[in-house]
Amino acid sequence: MKAREGATDEEQIWQVVRLIPRGRVATYGQVAALAGLPGGARKVGRTMSRLPNRTRLPWHRVVNASGRISLPIGSTGHREQKRRLEREGVAFVKGRLSLARFRWRP
């Protein structure tokens, strides 16, 4: 077995997402890398999908590498994420946001 210094992969992911500032976004791959899981973008997505609706984690600040919301268009989650981001000042143009402008750079 290997030591994990107490934190599981999921906990690492939550920790990173929690650091994303208001009005900025991070990509799944970026979160994975910062959490020490290179190539674990999918794992981040899976972790997000399992979050309880009540979570206080800023999950809406995580988008895919194209600057688009990965949830199915029209789904409740998609609308919710877009609404929260716009309320933080993130502008969407044709269903897409500018990573050049809003990407979080730790």
Added chain:
DNA sequence: TTCGTGACGTGCA
């Protein structure tokens, strides 16, 4: 165990 699927990413036509 194999196969399909998914809140992903990158490269290329």
Added chain:
DNA sequence: GTGCACGCCACGA
């Protein structure tokens, strides 16, 4: 810009 293939990893049928 759009679509597709492929790589990647975890899960469940």
